Amino acid sequence: MAAHSPTAPAPEMITVDPDADEVSCDGGGGALGHPKVWYSFDGKDSAECAYCARLFTKGK
Numbered sequence: 001m002a003a004h005s006p007t008a009p010a011p012e013m014i015t016v017d018p019d020a021d022e023v024s025c026d027g028g029g030g031a032l033g034h035p036k037v038w039y040s041f042d043g044k045d046s047a048e049c050a051y052c053a054r055l056f057t058k059g060k
């Protein structure tokens with residue numbers, strides 16, 4: 001019934017340069033890391049990593 005498991009890690013929100021067109025993510029390295037990938041904002045204000053669900057948001 002509950003939508004969220006209490007043991008599931010909350011997605012991180014990361015603020016990036018408002019002038020950035022793309023952002024890279026490697027999951028922070030270590031056991032939680034993943035291959036480095038780049039995401040284009042593509043005109044939007046945020047991009048979510050498909051690997052680790054981090055949400056990259058442009059700063060103001």
Ligand SMILES: [Zn+2]
Nearest residue numbers: 025027049052
């Ligand atoms: Zn990631």
